[in-house]
């Protein structure tokens with residue numbers, strides 16, 4: 321089933337604007353896909369995300385979420401119930417003065433039964449490692465702790481589509497790994513559709529598909545490995561290779577015969593094979 | 599200016615049942631001239647510590663000296679200190695407040711460089727914006743709140759470097775920047791470091807960034823300094839770092855995997871050095887074959 325569809329979508333923040341933050345995007349995301357969205361600052365990634373859950377509606381063209389048109393105001397609630405979004409800045413997300421109430425807000429809002437809500441809070445706080453802070457005040461947390469609470473708030477909704485807008489940017493390495501694991505598990509086991517906006521190229525490797533935005537347009541779309549094989553083109557979009565891939569390329573440029581590698585594991589494998597060959 | 603913290607403690611809401619002991623005795627010296635990295639798990643006290651350095655958080659326990667400024671002294675000239683120690687906050691939204699990008703970036707100058715004329719100031723603002731990769735013409739009149747996340751970050755950085763502080767502190771400055779933007783920010787910091795900026799302190803969760811850029815680093819845990827040293831020294835202690843919820847750079851992970859297979863590589867964990875060491879091994883092998 322088609323989870324998200326954009327038909328020649330344009331969006332401008334100005335009333336009579338000629339400046340399109342999203343400028344003629346057509347794409348389709350199937351239910352269960354894990355899509356990374358990459359691109360330089362200001363290329364339209366957050367705008368694209370807000371168009372999916374009807375926080376913004378197209379100036380031109382049409383966006384549908386499970387067939388529901390975001391321009392149809394009657395559908396807004398249903399769309400947001402299906403498409404949960406973690407914002408770039410967690411302060412835009414927190415609503416309650418106690419962490420567990422904040423996490424409960426989403427599921428309550430969409431009518432999850434009382435007894436189920438308790439379980440959802442447990443699950444979500446566990447997933448982000450914030451159990452011990454359940455009675456704390458979100459505004460009085462460290463930057464990364466706030467971000468974890470914001471992620472828990474959306475996880476608790478168990479939306480069919482989860483949109484993460486640079487939501488791991490301020491997590492410590494373990495936190496980042498744990499959140500990625502939960503997301504991947506929900507994607508695998510529940511078929512949750514994931515749209516992950518990120519500036520971490522290593523994170524993008526974990527997706528099935530990567531879309532590169534540039535000046536409001538989707539300029540590249542394909543498996544991450546294919547996208548990263550086009551490194552010169554990537555640079556024009558302010559993107560780089562994952563670190564391990566960059567090292568691998570440097571080795572190849574110096575004449576060492578190593579296979580292409582994107583991760584530390586693949587790089588170690590490739591170096592080892594090359595050093596022990598013949 | 600040399601930074602010396604001894605037994606620094608700090609508790610948020612000390613009298614409430616929700617008291618949170620953020621710093622539990624930080625002992626740390628940062629010499630003038632360092633490009634210093636601070637890493638540590640979420641909530642380990644990094645932001646609380648760095649906010650002490652320009653007295654955004656007032657000292658309540660222990661001692662702290664920044665150059666000749668004694669922050670325990672009630673008569674310490676805090677305003678003067680702030681003009682010399684610039685700080686980029688973890689979330690740029692906490693820093694931005696003016697109606698336009700131009701006014702936002704000019705604010706620090708108006709405060710700290712009262713001697714500066716209108717024209718000179720305008721030129722400095724323009725230069726700062728261009729330095730962080732923003733076009734002055736496109737940005738100056740816009741509201742800083744109606745920008746993308748990475749654009750906000752760039753404006754916040756411009757607003758601090760424009761005053762040319764001697765010590766520059768950046769709390770996770772690369773978060774939100776696109777990959778090339780991150781590289782450019784680091785290049786910019788190296789460029790100004792050694793010029794008007796004597797000391798750079800960055801807080802980061804990106805181990806590769808620390809390995810590539812820092813002269814020394816401290817690892818925070820539970821409000822204390824758990825490790826201190828050069829990145830090469832710190833990242834060689836991978837087991838301890840994993841136990842603290844941290845990680846090692848990609849090069850270090852790769853070196854660990856190679857070691858398991860009997861290939862030893864001694865490196866400082868920068869990508870360049872790592873590649874050079876691997877190439878040296880390969881050339882030695884090729885040379886061996888040739889004979």
Ligand SMILES: Nc1ncnc2c1ncn2[C@@H]1O[C@H](COP(=O)(O)OP(=O)(O)OP(=O)(O)O)[C@@H](O)[C@H]1O
Pocket residue numbers: 333341359360361362363364365366367368408533743744745746747748749774776
């Ligand atoms: N609230 C707003 N009002 C006016 N213009 C905006 C607003 N938010 C974003 N823009 C502009 O729209 C364009 C796209 O912004 P968007 O936030 O979608 O970028 P992004 O790809 O998410 O960038 P980043 O990586 O920096 O988060 C940018 O030029 C930005 O300045």
Ligand SMILES: Nc1ncnc2c1ncn2[C@@H]1O[C@H](COP(=O)(O)OP(=O)(O)OP(=O)(O)O)[C@@H](O)[C@H]1O
Pocket residue numbers: 459460461462463464465490492610611618619620638639640641642643644645646647688
């Ligand atoms: N304004 C505040 N009020 C009360 N407690 C706070 C406040 N800010 C931080 N804390 C608490 O103090 C401790 C240290 O927080 P700090 O912000 O210094 O951590 P950090 O190392 O910067 O973390 P992060 O990597 O998540 O940004 C945390 O346990 C946090 O919950």
Ligand SMILES: [Mg+2]
Pocket residue numbers: 365366367408485746747748
């Ligand atoms: Mg964005």
Ligand SMILES: [Mg+2]
Pocket residue numbers: 462463464644645646688769
């Ligand atoms: Mg912090």
